Amino acid sequence: MPELPEVETVRQGLIRGIQGRTVEDVLIRRSGLRYPFPEDLPTVAGCSITNIRRRAKYLLLDLDDGRVLLSHLGMSGRYTLFDANEANAAGKPLLATVNGGVPVSAFGDRTGFGGKHDHLEFVFTDGSRAVYTDPRRFGIIDLFSSAEETSHPLLVDLGPEPFDPWGPVDLAQRLEGRRTAIKLALLDQKTVVGVGNIYACESLHRAGISPRREAKGLVRANGAPTKRLETLVGHIKDVLHEALEAGGSTLNDFAAVDGTLGYFAHQFAVYGREGQPCQKEGCGGVVRRLVQSNRSTFYCPSCQR
Ligand SMILES: [Zn+2]
The missing domain is CATH 1.10.8.50 (Helicase, Ruva Protein; domain 3)
Incomplete structure (x- = not known):
């Protein structure tokens, strides 16, 4: 499972890739992962990602409306980023089903597993996309106001960060x-x-x-x-x-x-x-x-x- 160094690597990749971008649409292909997705997840559309932080193994994406999108990779979660050209080349359909079965992404094996486990997809206004893939579905997605962060049940009991001044x-x-x-x-x-x-x-x-x-x-x-x-x-x-x-x-x-x-x-x-x-x-x-x-x-x- 991704441990802290892997999550920090992902954070740095996301900062290079999507920080500052504005979400145009959120494609949601199932009802949740370890927990149900927050009901207001579609309201991330229209928000810009101003900063991407990490607390323990939780990725915290700051939105410009004062909310925080929390993402935990669980056992097997990962993000794949596609620029506008790559996303356009992959083309539609974005929410297609195979023989009436599991909705798949348009990216097929480029995200692994024939696109079957691409549960979430963030489409940005510049045409680029971030795809969240998680075959074992132990990942977590949550959305809350930044004022709730310190008392959030997943974050409240966490000890110190080893990369902070800590000795x-x-x-x-x-x-x-x-x-x-x-x-x-x-x-x-x-x-x-x-x-x-x-x-x-x-x-x-x-x-x-x-x-x-x-x-x-x-x-x-x-x-x-x-x-x-x-x-x-x-x-x-x-x-x-x-x-x-x-x-x-x-x-x-x-x-x-x-x-x-x-x-x-x-x-x-x-x-x-x-x-x-x-x-x-x-x-x-x-x-x-x-x-x-x-x-x-x-x-x-x-x-x-
Ligand atoms: Zn020895």
């Missing part, structure tokens, strides 16, 4: 007294947002910290971070930045807005490497897999303590 002291505050395993604490979006399964495994491996270690064991009695926690925070930032620079990982069917794939997946040191030798110089250990809260954790028992 070991902040993390120590959120781990103090918690007996939960450090790996699970990192996945908890109230601790810090966007450190997904892959990046938690990789950061803990680099820091030499066992994924099973109690979170509170990385905090001093006075609430200050230990040296090991400081090291971990440095690695979390590094791992996320590297993923961002690589354009996000390639797991599942994620693609950036221009259809190209990232390649950070090939650089994982422990994730998905069960039974293979640890890549840390001089370690000699073997990567193991364990299940924590129904998620696979990959780690090296020799160098992670």
Whole structure:
């Protein structure tokens, strides 16, 4: 599933592609994804997109009428952008059905899946289009006034952003007294947002910290971070930045807005490497897999303590 670096990559692609454009029409091909689409979604037509922000893995598109369009990519959501020439070439029909079945887009395999999963399409006044494709339909679309953003149920409990000024002291505050395993604490979006399964495994491996270690064991009695926690925070930032620079990982069917794939997946040191030798110089250990809260954790028992 797209993790924070992938979502940030998509955000940057959308900024280059659609920020400043005015929506002429919203083509809606089903009633919803994980939740029903908001009833007023068609009223996005006529609005301009003034800014595209991100909070955790939620994309927040600011509209010029003071509303915010929220988009979460779920497991398999992605946007594909077509300029006016490409959109014109694809042509109509925009809401056609195949043999009376699922409405498809005019883009066919250019968005994957023969256009069957192109659930939403934003048509802009300049003739360009943004197509939202989501075969597994775990994505979320919502629309609300910007005044409601801070109290929005999906956003209200989110912890700090790892790319904001954020450091070991902040993390120590959120781990103090918690007996939960450090790996699970990192996945908890109230601790810090966007450190997904892959990046938690990789950061803990680099820091030499066992994924099973109690979170509170990385905090001093006075609430200050230990040296090991400081090291971990440095690695979390590094791992996320590297993923961002690589354009996000390639797991599942994620693609950036221009259809190209990232390649950070090939650089994982422990994730998905069960039974293979640890890549840390001089370690000699073997990567193991364990299940924590129904998620696979990959780690090296020799160098992670
Ligand atoms: Zn090792």
